[in-house]
Amino acid sequence: SFSTSHLRRSVIIHAGHVQSLNESTNALVSFSTETHNLDFHGPLRNLTVAIKDNICTMHLPTTCSSGMLREFTSPFDATAVEFLKAGGANIVGKANCDEFGMGQLSTNARLRRSLNVNSIHGPVVNPYYSPNEKSVPWAERERRSAGGSSGGSAAAVAAGMCDAALGTDTGGSVRLPASYCGITGLKPSYGLISSRWGVVSFADSLDCVGVLGKSVDTVKTVFDSISSYDPKDPTAAAPRTRERAKASAESLLSTLDVNSSSPDLSSLRIGIPQEYFPSELNTTIVTAVRKVLERLSSLGAQLIPVSLPSTPYALSAYYVIATAEASSNLARYDGVQYGWYSFPSAPGADKSKPGNVYAHTRSAGFGAEVRKRILLGTYALTADAFDNYFLQAQRVRQRIKTDFDSNFRIPNAQLSDPSPNPDGVDILLHPSAIRTAPRLDSDAISGLGPYLQDVMTVPASLAGLPAVSVPAGLAADGWPVGVSIVGQWGSDELVLCIGNVIE
Ligand code: GLN
Numbered sequence: 416s417f418s419t420s421h422l423r424r425s426v427i428i429h430a431g432h433v434q435s436l437n438e439s440t441n442a443l444v445s446f447s448t449e450t451h452n453l454d455f456h457g458p459l460r461n462l463t464v465a466i467k468d469n470i471c472t473m474h475l476p477t478t479c480s481s482g483m484l485r486e487f488t489s490p491f492d493a494t495a496v497e498f499l500k501a502g503g504a505n506i507v508g509k510a511n512c513d514e515f516g517m518g519q520l521s522t523n524a525r526l527r528r529s530l531n532v533n534s535i536h537g538p539v540v541n542p543y544y545s546p547n548e549k550s551v552p553w554a555e556r557e558r559r560s561a562g563g564s565s566g567g568s569a570a571a572v573a574a575g576m577c578d579a580a581l582g583t584d585t586g587g588s589v590r591l592p593a594s595y596c597g598i599t600g601l602k603p604s605y606g607l608i609s610s611r612w613g614v615v616s617f618a619d620s621l622d623c624v625g626v627l628g629k630s631v632d633t634v635k636t637v638f639d640s641i642s643s644y645d646p647k648d649p650t651a652a653a654p655r656t657r658e659r660a661k662a663s664a665e666s667l668l669s670t671l672d673v674n675s676s677s678p679d680l681s682s683l684r685i686g687i688p689q690e691y692f693p694s695e696l697n698t699t700i701v702t703a704v705r706k707v708l709e710r711l712s713s714l715g716a717q718l719i720p721v722s723l724p725s726t727p728y729a730l731s732a733y734y735v736i737a738t739a740e741a742s743s744n745l746a747r748y749d750g751v752q753y754g755w756y757s758f759p760s761a762p763g764a765d766k767s768k769p770g771n772v773y774a775h776t777r778s779a780g781f782g783a784e785v786r787k788r789i790l791l792g793t794y795a796l797t798a799d800a801f802d803n804y805f806l807q808a809q810r811v812r813q814r815i816k817t818d819f820d821s822n823f824r825i826p827n828a829q830l831s832d833p834s835p836n837p838d839g840v841d842i843l844l845h846p847s848a849i850r851t852a853p854r855l856d857s858d859a860i861s862g863l864g865p866y867l868q869d870v871m872t873v874p875a876s877l878a879g880l881p882a883v884s885v886p887a888g889l890a891a892d893g894w895p896v897g898v899s900i901v902g903q904w905g906s907d908e909l910v911l912c913i914g915n916v917i918e
Contacts, residue, residue: 433507442465443508464578465576469566470496470581473488481515511534513534514784514864524738540558560595579634585737589627598629599630606650607642617737618738632915666910667824684841707844733873733876738792812878816877842902843902847871898917
């Protein structure tokens, strides 16, 4: 029909536009060449979506930005991708990311000089144009990171290459890039939303599919379309638990008037966790967050200082648990069953010793950050270190969950016998990151510096809570600041609603 050919033509024009924008950002690593989805009726019709390269797609490769999977194309679509297609979304391509989602800027001076991050596809350049550099040509302006590990997803949305993107968030990988690029990013409740079926595992007890978009509305539309229960994911929350959580969040939402032009938030209790304002926090970020709080308070919301005392231990616990799980998940890439068989071409390969296949494949196939984490995680799981590292980290994780539960008014629907907490808060609000996007060539990034970026985001990951980062103005350097809204498990809709008010 006329409309189909018209749409097809406009999709092809859009594809050309996307490719040219990609030259300056390196956000996408493969492109859909055909218009595979022309469903005019689904809720996602007219939406262009990019998919992080660690989420399986049949029509495009899934490399996880790793040499290990450089030749891999999945024989099936991830459930989240199936849902997108069923909703009528037009998938534009796969988004660059850090290798297997391990999202740090490189601390290695040699790699940093060549502006590399942990991706075989090279670094993603943040497309944001700071007003302080308005008259500076693109090629000469500051090259800043789009954040990790869903940096390609965030940059693709921010540059206008697509309306929304799927990312994954294990410890902040959706929220941090959203904050750095000035867009919205949702990490849903663990197990509630977005099946992990077809998502390449990094640390399964933390991994969530997340959604990035220019507006909260777009994020919500995509989120609604991909969030059904999927029996293929054994960690998906049972339908009864979902219903319980939905009912509490809805009863709270019904007391708020969020849809009118002047919302009434007088029944909303917002907790401001004191531990999320550490000394490393850039002061102009605090100014931007304060403005958001003043606005919410002018709409009637009550601001309540709260304490989450285990927060300082979250980062260490996260890196023990995430590396331990990664070491186990990544063991499958042996060059025989899974992964790129690199033995014959690996430097120093001694073919007379077949036992070396495993070592050579993994040395040549994985990048430096991944190898480091496999070693750390393997160590944490050894008999000598298990009690002091892995078990201790699990104890900290439990304390972090308890900290959150004792602060929220709504009970945690996952607990069989939650105690009521009428004085609790409905959401927590804090800065998404301790600073704005770092420069890609910055010398300040060294040692543990990159890991500190995750300080604000890992607690919600350890507790499996929903968190959305929304843009909250600019810092003094002219770069975007994000604020995060965290809710009780299952309150995804509530955090999105408040995000909408802030936006
Ligand atoms: N930066 C964190 C890490 O590298 C978060 C990664 C993620 O959320 N995928 O582990």
